[in-house]
Amino acid sequence: MKPAAPAPLLAPGHTYATVTDHISSMVLARTPRWWTLAFAGAFLLFLLFLFAVSWLFTKGIGVWGVNVPVAWGWAIVNLVWWIGIGHAGTLISAVLLLFRQEWRNSINRFAEAMTLFAVACAGLYPILHLGRPEVAYWLFPYPNAMGLWPQFRSPLVWDVFAIGTYATVSLLFWFVGLIPDLATLRDRARRPLARIAYGVLAMGWRGSARHWHNHEAAYLLLAGLATPLVISVHSVVSLDFAVSALPGWHTTVFPPYFVAGAIYSGFAMVLTLALPLRWAFKLHDFITPRHLSAIAKVMLATGLIVAYGYLMEVFMAWYSTNPFERFVTVNRATGPYALQFWLLIACNVIAPQVLWFRRARASPKLLFALSLVVNLGMWLERYVIVVTSLHRDFLPSSWGMYSGTIWDWMTFLGSIGLFLTLFLLFIRFLPLISIFEMRALVPEAKRAGEAP
Amino acid sequence: MTPPAAPRLYGVMGEFSDPATLIGAVRAARAEGWRSLDAFTPFPIEELSEALDLAPSRMPLIVLLGATLGGLLGYGLQYWTAVIDYPLNVGGRPDHSWPAFIPVTFELTILGGGLAAVLGMLALNRLPMPYHPLFGVERFALASRDRFFLCLEARDPGFEPVGAAALLRRLGAREVWEVEA
Numbered sequence: 001m002k003p004a005a006p007a008p009l010l011a012p013g014h015t016y017a018t019v020t021d022h023i024s025s026m027v028l029a030r031t032p033r034w035w036t037l038a039f040a041g042a043f044l045l046f047l048l049f050l051f052a053v054s055w056l057f058t059k060g061i062g063v064w065g066v067n068v069p070v071a072w073g074w075a076i077v078n079l080v081w082w083i084g085i086g087h088a089g090t091l092i093s094a095v096l097l098l099f100r101q102e103w104r105n106s107i108n109r110f111a112e113a114m115t116l117f118a119v120a121c122a123g124l125y126p127i128l129h130l131g132r133p134e135v136a137y138w139l140f141p142y143p144n145a146m147g148l149w150p151q152f153r154s155p156l157v158w159d160v161f162a163i164g165t166y167a168t169v170s171l172l173f174w175f176v177g178l179i180p181d182l183a184t185l186r187d188r189a190r191r192p193l194a195r196i197a198y199g200v201l202a203m204g205w206r207g208s209a210r211h212w213h214n215h216e217a218a219y220l221l222l223a224g225l226a227t228p229l230v231i232s233v234h235s236v237v238s239l240d241f242a243v244s245a246l247p248g249w250h251t252t253v254f255p256p257y258f259v260a261g262a263i264y265s266g267f268a269m270v271l272t273l274a275l276p277l278r279w280a281f282k283l284h285d286f287i288t289p290r291h292l293s294a295i296a297k298v299m300l301a302t303g304l305i306v307a308y309g310y311l312m313e314v315f316m317a318w319y320s321t322n323p324f325e326r327f328v329t330v331n332r333a334t335g336p337y338a339l340q341f342w343l344l345i346a347c348n349v350i351a352p353q354v355l356w357f358r359r360a361r362a363s364p365k366l367l368f369a370l371s372l373v374v375n376l377g378m379w380l381e382r383y384v385i386v387v388t389s390l391h392r393d394f395l396p397s398s399w400g401m402y403s404g405t406i407w408d409w410m411t412f413l414g415s416i417g418l419f420l421t422l423f424l425l426f427i428r429f430l431p432l433i434s435i436f437e438m439r440a441l442v443p444e445a446k447r448a449g450e451a452p
Numbered sequence: 453m454t455p456p457a458a459p460r461l462y463g464v465m466g467e468f469s470d471p472a473t474l475i476g477a478v479r480a481a482r483a484e485g486w487r488s489l490d491a492f493t494p495f496p497i498e499e500l501s502e503a504l505d506l507a508p509s510r511m512p513l514i515v516l517l518g519a520t521l522g523g524l525l526g527y528g529l530q531y532w533t534a535v536i537d538y539p540l541n542v543g544g545r546p547d548h549s550w551p552a553f554i555p556v557t558f559e560l561t562i563l564g565g566g567l568a569a570v571l572g573m574l575a576l577n578r579l580p581m582p583y584h585p586l587f588g589v590e591r592f593a594l595a596s597r598d599r600f601f602l603c604l605e606a607r608d609p610g611f612e613p614v615g616a617a618a619l620l621r622r623l624g625a626r627e628v629w630e631v632e633a
Binding site: 016017020021149150152153158161162165172176179180183184188200206207208210211212213214215216217218221222225226228229232236239436439445 | 471491493494496498500501506519530534538540542558562565566570572573577581582583586597598
């Protein structure tokens with residue numbers, strides 16, 4: 001008996017023209033009312049960010065409640081959280097392209113945009129945390145009158161290069177994929193200003209077979225280059241912790257488990273964004289139940305890897321026989337931050353187990369709620385890692401407690417506002433689904449491939 | 453009533469409504485001896501590169517060079533700063549502590565390759581090119597929507613507008629235009 005054919009990735013009845021028209025009309029039509037409202041809300045949050053950061057610059061990072069022994073607080077938690085979210089975009093656009101997973105075609109564009117904006121938010125935190133943000137450029141190696149160079153043996157310098165490369169390559173990959181779609185918008189825009197703007201950005205793309213020939217090669221090569229970045233960026237971030245000699249941080253499981261956590265939280269964010277977009281722009285033909293189910297399965301798989309990481313941390317603490325490691329592990333579960341710890345276990349380990357059920361994977365409402373839960377859980381995970389290892393120093397006389405202040409809250413919520421502001425601008429002015437890659441999914445295009 | 457001097461032509465272009473006809477037309481035109489021709493499609497079609505007998509893209513070589521250059525520069529930068537220009541004893545480790553230099557070398561390799569991929573693709577495709585004669589044909593805007601075009605270019609030694617237009621029509625073009633240079 002032949003297995004049933006998989007559900008189509010594109011609802012039946014679509015042609016090149018309908019796909020093109022639907023996606024480009026989201027950009028070229030009049031601004032929808034919900035967009036204006038959403039943008040106003042996001043922009044208000046962004047203003048909150050500017051306010052919180054202005055206060056930070058005026059008073060110094062003391063307003064954040066960080067002090068010895070907990071000198072790394074929400075800023076580092078937020079950095080790791082945001083950068084982790086970005087990873088799903090790269091995984092979807094690069095790794096799934098190389099594996100010829102065609103279901104990525106309808107979600108890769110906005111997932112890549114999510115990556116870019118998440119990395120932008122992430123990159124701000126270390127700079128804000130510098131205390132002297134005006135000299136952030138000292139992080140880069142440039143000939144200077146002080147005769148100094150960055151210390152290349154430090155993971156913190158590796159971070160600068162890892163995140164800088166990640167942001168640049170993600171931007172390039174995104175732009176190369178956008179060029180043919182910008183040409184579509186140039187050809188379909190009516191207003192002169194839009195025609196000129198899209199025309200300049202499309203750079204004269206004509207869709208010539210010779211263009212596509214090189215474009216395809218460049219796109220695949222960029223995917224090949226971005227694939228190791230999916231692994232390396234969060235590994236380097238995890239080394240900020242793992243290279244230190246601190247119990248609870250100094251562990252070899254960190255790089256792979258950070259990467260799995262990054263993909264886990266990133267796919268959760270893809271769902272958080274995809275489900276409202278699907279509803280607002282009526283994208284049910286393009287983002288089908290099969291897509292949601294595939295995303296849910298990736299979340300379940302990476303969630304299990306993350307759970308394995310937690311288990312290994314506990315095992316290694318016991319197996320190492322190191323009393324400090326054992327103390328940190330027990331203290332996480334039973335100490336003053338036990339609430340955060342158990343909440344994180346509930347969010348990241350227990351909640352996603354509902355995804356074993358087909359009905360759960362088919363319910364957009366449940367998936368949306370779960371994506372928020374996982375995002376919260378991943379934030380708590382980083383909070384627990386950063387704070388619990390620091391608040392109990394080696395000497396009990398140096399022990400302390402830490403909690404974020406109102407300025408931490410405002411900066412964090414404000415950075416969500418920055419993210420949403422950028423994302424809303426993106427969906428208003430650029431096609432949020434890759435048009436040329438969707439055309440290739442149209443049944444006629446599939447048949448053309450079999451032509452003599 | 454003909455104009456005093458016929459306009460110089462870039463080529464003759466035909467519109468097709470599906471990729472299979474276009475691929476067939478490209479093969480037939482090449483069989484008839486056409487060498488300066490190009491096809492335009494709303495999405496990449498592998499068979500077209502084959503039908504046009506395009507040489508393998510030079511992108512892989514360009515990216516290899518870019519990535520190698522990035523990696524060498526990255527390692528060289530670290531070696532020169534940490535060993536020659538500003539040696540700093542960190543916990544008694546050797547100045548040339550190469551394992552610590554690998555992450556930055558790796559990142560700059562990727563960065564060099566990525567920049568080479570984009571700049572190389574643009575250079576090979578002669579982009580940006582704000583103006584092109586084909587944009588003079590109004591229907592050509594559909595090349596980015598749902599239509600497929602084949603242009604027989606005037607620089608082909610065997611070019612002759614009337615014959616070229618007839619050939620395109622014979623091969624299934626719905627409509628044919630002379631494209632002014």
